[in-house]
Amino acid sequence: MxxxxxxxxxxxxxxxxxxxxxxxxxxxxxxxxxxxxxxxxxxxxxxxxxxxxxxxxxxxxxxxxxxxxxxxxxxxxxxxxxxxxxxxxxxxxxxxxxxxxxxxxxxxxxxxxxxxSQLVGPVTALPDNNGWMQVLGQWVRVVNNTSDPTRSTPTVLDGCSGVAAIASGDTMEVFGSWVWDGSKSATVLVATRMERLAAAPALVQLGGVVQGLSGSSFRLNASNGTLVQASSVPTDLADGAVVQVWATQSAWAAASSSVALQATLVLRSETxxxxxxxxxxxxxxxxxxxxxxxxxxxxxxxxxxxxxxxxxxxxxxxxxxxxxxxxxxxxxxxxxxxxxxxRSGSAPNDDLGGKTLLIGNTSGINWNASNVQFSLRGVQVQATAAVIDTSCKSVALTTPISVRVEGGVQTPGQPVTATRVQCSPAT
Structure with missing residues (x-):
């Protein structure tokens, strides 16, 4: 292999x-x-x-x-x-x-x-100082900086200027890794991306790890987690599987600790x-x-x-x-x-996606400015003059070029901070 x-x-x-x-x-x-x-x-x-x-x-x-x-x-x-x-x-x-x-x-x-996507629905508990919050009642942890002990990169936060701008009831789409957390006695989602949606969808989407499967009902992420009831579930579903669960907004509103969430669809999410x-x-x-x-x-x-x-x-x-x-x-x-x-391994094997790499064509950027902000491949980037290669600084504003950016998100809600920018003829 x-x-x-x-x-x-x-x-x-x-x-x-x-x-x-x-x-x-x-x-x-x-x-x-x-x-x-x-x-x-x-x-x-x-x-x-x-x-x-x-x-x-x-x-x-x-x-x-x-x-x-x-x-x-x-x-x-x-x-x-x-x-x-x-x-x-x-x-x-x-x-x-x-x-x-x-x-x-x-x-x-x-x-x-x-x-x-792992969760799509309203924020039900605002982030605390350690990044803990809830979406649809499920625990989510926002990674706030580059020194996270899991070596996770800071969460990409789209649609918000920062974690403090998140409001209760905001509709969020959340991606990330599900892990067991002893402090919560639950499986939690360590977020890699959160995007605030402009409008609430007709269906909310929950997700997480199946516990206490019995027939077509189970709980999500904890022994006392959200109780889900569906008309049918995948025939190979088992405790420990990661699932995506859809339900109507009204079904979500009617659910409680004693009333099951009536799901419209349950899919097994991983291999x-x-x-x-x-x-x-x-x-x-x-x-x-x-x-x-x-x-x-x-x-x-x-x-x-x-x-x-x-x-x-x-x-x-x-x-x-x-x-x-x-x-x-x-x-x-x-x-x-x-x-x-x-990721904490010795070089050269210590990246594994910890750094962001963007390669794409663009034009119309003044590479000689002291601080350059631009969009590449749909990602906002900021770069200081010190990290911009001379291969960019001699390019005319109207000339299409291929730009390569290395960097990473430093704080949720902020652009990718470039550590190196190089240019070459457009491809």
Whole structure:
């Protein structure tokens, strides 16, 4: 299995960067899309592919094509979709900080991308000084700075100038990693992206980890968590699975600690062993949770992963719940990791999407200003003169150029702060 190195400067060496013009078989694309549609419509995980393809589940960390946890995938022919509350797939857009699942071929060409929001609904408890808040009654933690002990990057906050601007009742769409938190006695969502929506949707969307499954009812994220009742649930649903749950606004308003939330749809949200062909690759990124040193298992986004025999890992980092990137395969009925990397590891393997990389064409920017603010690939960027390369400063305002930005979000609600900006002829 290929081991992925996600160091700064390594992006160009990846197949996704060099192979972005590689042809993708239209027949394979149709096959993948049919798998996606069949999977989501029936409550299954979409698109696992075959014939040398693999899947990746992680967080969007930049754009050249699309970069997930530091690995770049050519997306020129990929469908981008998300499930709705009726079980259909709707066209969507990929944004920084979203959690996605994609199917890729042997040349790192993305064939389909599914956007996986975790919560969509009103803020029910405002953020405290430590970033703890609630959306739809579910615990969410906003990562406020770059020194988070999990090595998570600060939460991308869109539609708000900062955490203090979040108001009770605001409709938020939240992406992130589900992890068990002992202080809350619940599974919580560590947010990678939060976007304030202009209007409340007809359906709210809850999410999290299934507990106490009984027939077609279960609780979310805690033994006393939100009680969900559905007319049907996926036949393979089990305790510990991560789900997406849709319900009407009126059903949400009527639910209480003793009255179940009547769901219109329940979908299993993440990959399980049975979704993969034997030996098929899964690139899995997220926060480590519930590490068991004796059993050599950990949970990432509701998926229990067995560490391969003899695999040397940073057990302290896993126990701390740090961000990890796993290379996983199906072995029998288990997911087995043949490689585990952590962001606190030694260079060159300490990035894993911790830094933002943006590559795109633009023009009309005065690169000689002392402080430059611009938009690239739909992401707001700010750069001081000290980080702007001379390759940019001699370019005329009207000349289209290709710009490469390295940097990261420092504080939720603020633009990406560039640490390096380079320019070259437009491609």
């Amino acid at each position: 290929q081991k992925i190195h996600a160091s700064p400067g390594a992006y160009e060496r990846r197949a996704g960067w060099r192979g972005w013009m590689a042809a993708i078989s239209m027949g394979m694309l149709v096959l993948i899309l049919s798998l996606v549609l069949d999977g989501c419509g029936g409550g299954e995980v979409a698109g696992v592919g075959s014939g040398g393809s693999g899947t990746a589940s992680g967080t969007v960390s930049g754009f050249g094509s699309v970069i997930v946890d530091g690995v770049e995938y050519a997306d020129t022919r990929a469908s981008v979709q998300r499930p709705d509350g009726a079980g259909a797939l709707q066209s969507s857009a990929v944004k920084l900080g979203q959690r996605v699942r994609l199917v890729y071929d042997s040349n790192n060409n993305a064939q389909s991308i599914e956007v996986l 399980r062993a049975a979704d993969l062909a034997t030996g098929q690759a899964l690139r899995l990124g997220g926060l480590a949770s519930q590490f068991d040193a004796s059993a050599r298992t950990l949970v990432v986004q509701g998926m229990t992963v067995q560490l391969a025999a003899g695999l040397v890992v940073d057990e302290a980092a896993l126990a701390r719940g740090e961000f990890v990137s796993l290379q996983v395969q199906r072995v029998g009925d288990k997911l087995v990791a043949s490689s585990v990397e952590v």
